[in-house]
Amino acid sequence: MTILDKIIAYKHKEVKAKKATFPISVLKQSALFLRETKSLAEALKTSSSGIIAEHKRRSPSKSVINDKVLITDVAQGYQNAGVSGMSILTDTNFFGGSLDDLLVARNVVEFPLLRKEFIVDAYQIYEAKAYGADAILLIAAALTESQLKEYSAIAKSLSLDVLLEVHNEEELNKSIIPTVDMLGVNNRNLKTFKVSIDISKELSSKIPTDFVKVSESGISSVDTINELKQYGFQGFLIGENFMKTENPGQSALKFIKQL
Numbered sequence: 001m002t003i004l005d006k007i008i009a010y011k012h013k014e015v016k017a018k019k020a021t022f023p024i025s026v027l028k029q030s031a032l033f034l035r036e037t038k039s040l041a042e043a044l045k046t047s048s049s050g051i052i053a054e055h056k057r058r059s060p061s062k063s064v065i066n067d068k069v070l071i072t073d074v075a076q077g078y079q080n081a082g083v084s085g086m087s088i089l090t091d092t093n094f095f096g097g098s099l100d101d102l103l104v105a106r107n108v109v110e111f112p113l114l115r116k117e118f119i120v121d122a123y124q125i126y127e128a129k130a131y132g133a134d135a136i137l138l139i140a141a142a143l144t145e146s147q148l149k150e151y152s153a154i155a156k157s158l159s160l161d162v163l164l165e166v167h168n169e170e171e172l173n174k175s176i177i178p179t180v181d182m183l184g185v186n187n188r189n190l191k192t193f194k195v196s197i198d199i200s201k202e203l204s205s206k207i208p209t210d211f212v213k214v215s216e217s218g219i220s221s222v223d224t225i226n227e228l229k230q231y232g233f234q235g236f237l238i239g240e241n242f243m244k245t246e247n248p249g250q251s252a253l254k255f256i257k258q259l
């Protein structure tokens with residue numbers, strides 16, 4: 001069993017329990033459910049930095065990254081740094097995050113927030129909206145083509161943008177879906193944790209131009225970003241490089257100043 005299989009199996013259980021306590025009808029009563037969202041895809045197309053900075057306390061590949069910083073400080077720091085959007089890990093069991101992190105960040109910043117989660121059920125998309133997200137992540141390795149179509153359509157019906165993550169050509173082929181806004185190439189193999197920016201370069205020419213291209217994971221230098229821009233990437237998802245420092249916002253600011 002790969003770590004991805006383990007996470008997915010756990011998520012099914014988690015969602016089942018949550019559905020019993022907070023059905024979708026309850027989620028829809030959240031004031032945030034009516035909130036007008038901000039498009040992450042538009043922000044990437046128009047803003048200069050293109051950086052989607054992530055809040056990630058720990059991960060299965062690195063264990064603890066940072067368990068000292070406060071989500072409010074990180075979110076405000078990223079805002080001050082001029083990021084285009086922020087990704088917030090809401091998984092607790094494997095990444096040490098929570099939906100509360102999303103909610104708290106929503107209260108302090110205005111820019112687009114991506115709910116970073118292993119979505120295995122439409123329920124989690126309603127949850128994303130109820131907790132203040134502007135965009136959701138779908139992972140091609142974890143879902144069938146029909147699920148990708150169904151979930152991205154639900155997200156669009158709730159005015160949430162969709163970032164669909166792929167890691168190889170086979171996954172990309174089932175991901176060319178009109179209700180998807182951004183195609184993300186994960187440079188990290190979720191099964192082996194191996195990271196290589198070459199995956200982004202290889203897949204870039206195969207991504208149709210109507211999608212915003214995002215390169216995810218393992219990015220730690222401005223040179224890499226400049227290189228990826230030549231391959232048509234407009235979004236760059238960076239977690240660890242900022243989160244492993246004492247002051248992620250300050251680190252993002254320094255980084256973005258060099259772009």
Ligand SMILES: O=P(O)(O)OC[C@@H](O)[C@@H](O)c1c[nH]c2ccccc12
Binds near residue numbers: 056116240
């Ligand atoms: O910390 P990094 O190497 O900069 O990576 C950030 C982000 O891309 C990574 O956390 C990520 C990409 N896809 C995911 C799917 C689930 C959980 C996490 C991820």
